[in-house]
Amino acid sequence: MEAPEKPSNERERQQAVDATRLVGSAPEERFDRLTRLARDLFGVEIALVTLVDRDRQWFKSCQGLDADETPRSVSFCGHAILESRTLVVENALEDRRFADNPLVVGAPNIRFYAGAPLHSPDGYRLGTLCIIDPRPRTFSPEDGRKLRDLADCVEREIAASERDRYHQALEALARLQTDSAGTPWQTLNAGLRLGADYLRLPFGIISQIERNLYRVATQVSPPETLEDGQTFDFRHTYCEITLAADGIMVIDHMAESEYASHPCYRDFQLESYIGMPLTVAGKPYGTLNFSSPEPRKPNGFSRWDRDFLVLLTGWVERVLDRWYADQSLDWLRRMEMAMARAQGAYISDQDRASVFDGLLADLLDLTGCPQGFIGEVLRDAAGQPCMKTYASTQTDRASPGCAPALHASTYGFPGLEALIDDVIRTEAAVLAGETANDGQRSGQGGANGYLGLPIHHGDRLMGVVGLANKSSGFTWEIAGQLKPLLRTIGQLIEAERGEAAKREAEDTLRNSESRLRALFELSPVGIALIDFDSDRFLDVNDAVLSSSGHSRSELQRTAMRDITPDRYTDRDAEEYRALLSEGHFGPYEKELLHRDGHAYPVMTHSVLVEDQGGGRVIWRIVEDITERKRLARLQREFISTVSHELRTPLTALSGSLKLIDQGVVGELPRKGAEMIALAYRNSERLVALINDLLDMEKLVAGKMTFRMASVSVDELLQAVVQENQAYANRFDVQIVLDNRAPGVTLLTDEMRFGQVMANLLSNAAKFSPARGRVEVRVDALGDRLRVAVSDQGPGIPDEFRSRIFSAFAQADSSDTRSKGGTGLGLAICRELVERMEGRIDFESEPGRGATFHFELPGLDAGEGERSHG
Known part of the structure; x- marks a missing residue:
């Protein structure tokens, strides 16, 4: 007897067998129907659907044999899977491979065998559809064609198993979407595990990419390989290829692809990869990707794999969108409270040191950072920068006088000298430890746990904020989010400068005027003073400059109509008539033109006043509502999603209640009938509400035809x-x-x-x-x-x-x-x-x-x- 050899691709073939998840599964009529047909068609005693497992051949369907499996070493099917053509043994006693086989010399006394190999969707030979008889017999080419046709039917059922597994994975993903237990990141990690299991790949990553920094937001991986929060050079990851492709990126065998020279392949030897870009809150975020050190052979990733990744990517984006919306709202709330506290404390004439101490405490709380300082940048007599500390977490705070700005160790932060130097020289944020490239300057702290931020008032550098020793590191996103608070600090420093100068040279009245000007400048909402007759800007605060992108001098040479789209001409004329007749107008939503040409939404409220010379001046609130409208859009999308998910079951429920209410199931007790009628009326109200919500969403989104x-x-x-x-x-x-x-x-x-x-x-x-x-x-x-x-x-x-x-x-x-x-x-x-x-x-x-x-x-x-x- 000859034991069957194992194919040269046995490891990949076994992975394909495991992927079917059929070995050990319960009998299924769809397979039994085909083995019954095979036994009847060929007039044999035994017909089997076999899967050749590691050390056995296992019967998914068995007709005429009282067994579930036989050892692989004595199996005829072990020989059959060595080739794609049908193996035919017309008389086993005359075949040296099988003449002394236990299954030939003993029960079931095999003489005739014909086995057509069964292939996976990937092309691997999984097992056979075979027919067996205790009598020798001939097997014509026509018989071979018929057996192959039946085997093709079995292969389609195996492929249907892949489809069923795809649907099961989608159901599991749907359950994750409705499961509110756990944090968003726990939910995302569960989705990654589902994806890695479905795709049969050991590595799954949701990455966040900023400039050239690739950060592992969350991941699933073999033990001691990856960690959440781990960072890499973005250019040394396959995600660089994915973002350049701007769609799904699939690599079946990296060594045989055009990307074989990519640094990621040289560093990590990942042979197969599938990934897609992630867009969160309307902006590029990173990627969702899965990979393996094993190639995807022979046929690569399937259509089901690609479709599943597209759906999983959409699900990940929705989870991140909701999380970012919640985080943004919380961040904005905390930011507004911090600015309001500082402005209120300053206006109420509290101790100035406590105002800046409170601002630093809010900065550290917002960023989750343990240490930091706020300093004002001044110039000495020689024009060299020096720094005055307003607030610091160090107990050995420097004296109220100035010290050279480039000696930050004076303030208890050794190692930050170069970072502060870069902030002052570039007047831009510096993330210490970022590799110097693409014209970006680098700090010398050695890790991205250090962040230097410039404080501006208008177009002037007022000071520096230094944040140190954040264990999880800073991102450029955090630096951008802090700009409103930095603007408030700059306004306070400017106001403090003004206060100090006026205390020396001006009387109480002039001090009061300065305070009023500070109020004007400190407002987080835009304020513009406009000449009624010429429509030209007289003055604007920093919030207007920040929203519009214009400088103060540019706006003071401009009329309001110059930055207003033409479609508001009639409404603006109505505003001017109302100001003349009633003295005020608004609130009124419109759009203004940014310096770069794009339109952004604002909410305006205007009041007509007279200045000391009798001239008419419009005092106009100009609130930038871009973020508010973005969050409202996310809310509408959430309501639309929930409404679509509720409408189908609710319609069915309402219909059932109506039938019961009409007596289809028989007469109900009086109280029961009243409750059913009440439930039906309320279900109708819910259906109407959902229909109205969907109509409203279509109208607002411009999707209604x-x-x-x-x-x-x-x-x-x-x-x-x-x-x-x-x-x-x-x-x-x-x-x-x-x-x-x-x-x-x-x-x-x-x-x-x-x-x-x-x-x-x-x-x-x-x-x-x-x-x-x-x-x-x-x-x-x-x-x-x-x-x-x-x-x-x-x-x-x-x-x-x-x-x-x-x-x-x-x-x-x-x-x-x-x-x-x-x-x-x-x-x-x-x-x-x-x-x-x-x-x-x-x-x-x-x-x-x-x-x-x-x-x-x-x-x-x-x-x-x-x-x-």
Whole structure:
């Protein structure tokens, strides 16, 4: 007897067998059906689906044999997997390989054997579909073709197992997404483990990349190989290739690829790699990648592998987006509190040392750093820099006088001399320990636990912040996030300089004026003084300069209209009229043009005042709301995701409750019927809320498509009234079309027009008294058409008028309100009307009903259809 040899690729072949996860699994009808067919088709006693495992051949499906496995050393299939063609033994007693085989000389007394190899999707031979008989027999080429056809069917079922494993992995990922236990990083690590297990790769990494620094944010890896927080030169990682590719990067065998000379391959000998870039909060973040020192042979990564990585990347980005949104909100809150505390302490004339001590404490708390200082940079008589310390964590703080700036050890921070030198000379942040490259200057601290930051006021260097010994290291992102607080410190240093000078030369009145100027400069919200007649800037504070990118001198040569997009011309004219008549205007959201040309959103509020000479000056608050709108977008995306996930199960639940309420399952006890009816009504409210949320999200995101066409106004309004009368009947209210518009046509989206009318008519019916009347009127106003809906209800309360078209706004927002609704209807109406180039408004007198009206542009009947998104 000859024991079968092992294939030359036995290790990779065994990995493919393990990847099927079929060895040891329960019987499955999809395989048993094929072995039954094989036994009947060929008239043999035994038919098997075998998988050749390490030391055995295991039967996934077995017909005619009472066994689960046999040793690999005596198996016919061990020989069959050595070639791709079917192995045929017509009489085992005449074949020297098998003549004395225990399975031939003993039970089951094999004489005839034919085994067609089964291949994995990667091309490895896993086992066979074989037929066995105790009688010798011939096996024609036609028989071989039939057996091969059946084997192909078995291979498709094995491939389906891969598909099933893919779906199981997606289900596991979905469970992770809904599991709120643990921190976001624990959740991400669990997702990495799922990905590494599915892809059968030992290394999985979520990386964060800043400039040329590659940091392991979280990872899964064999013991004692990688650690969270570990850093590498970005240029020595495969992620450099991934980001350059700007999509999924797949390398099956690095040694045979165009990247064989890459430093990462030379350093770590990783043969296979699959990765994708990560985008978080709209900006490049790093990569999600998996790798192995083993090549992916013979067929490389499969379509399932690529699809899974794309889905896993999207999941990782969503988790990081939510985490970053939460972190950003918390950071902004803490930053604003720190600035408010410092400004409040300064304005209240507290001890100046305690103000700066408090600022340093807030800086250390925000960054998680144990040591640091705040110093003012001055110049001596020779023009050389020297530094005055305002706050320090060292107890041996230097005397109030100045010392040379380049001798930081004077302040208890040996090793930071070169870092402070670089900050002063470059007037830019310096991360100590970063390799000097690409024109970036390097500190000499030897680790990225040291950070030097310049303090500016306007375009002048005012001082330096030094932060030291942060165990987890600093990032350039942290340096950027601290800019608002550094700006406040610069303002305070400037104010302190001014205070010191004025204490020597000015009286109390001049000191008060300085304090007022300090208030103007210290405000974290932009303030601009504008000449009413010329619209030119008279003065601006640093917050305006920071948001706009302009210098103070540039803005003082500019008019407000020069940095305002043309589409706001009419609204700005309305603002000036309101300032003349009422003295104030706003708040009003608009966009301004940054120095580099891009538009950024602001919220403005203007007040008209007179200066001492009788000139008219606009005092205008200009708040940059870029971050607020980004966070609002993340909130909308989260609401949209949740709404989509809830709608399907909730619709099914509502339908089931309706059937029960209608008696489909039989008559219910009275109390049970009442509870079912209550549950059904509330489920309907939830469905309406989710539908409104999704509509609102589409409108805000610009994803809702409008199909504009010329339609008959008269026919359209009659249809709308008829469709909504059934709803009005529930409130015993009659809808009346007050006048007709025969022959008038309108360019509109018929469905969206109907949606606006349905919202207005349902509101009017709900708030009308029983046996009331809702009137619909249409009027031509030049080239526009005005449609009005009037009710006889209680009218709009004065305190609710300003927010009536806001999302989730309701005049009665209590839990016990008598009128239902989601609070989104009028907000959706406004968005729909404005997207159709119209406008909507209302008129109301408390106790005398309300009239909501909207205007849309008219169109001649002969004009064709057009659509827009």
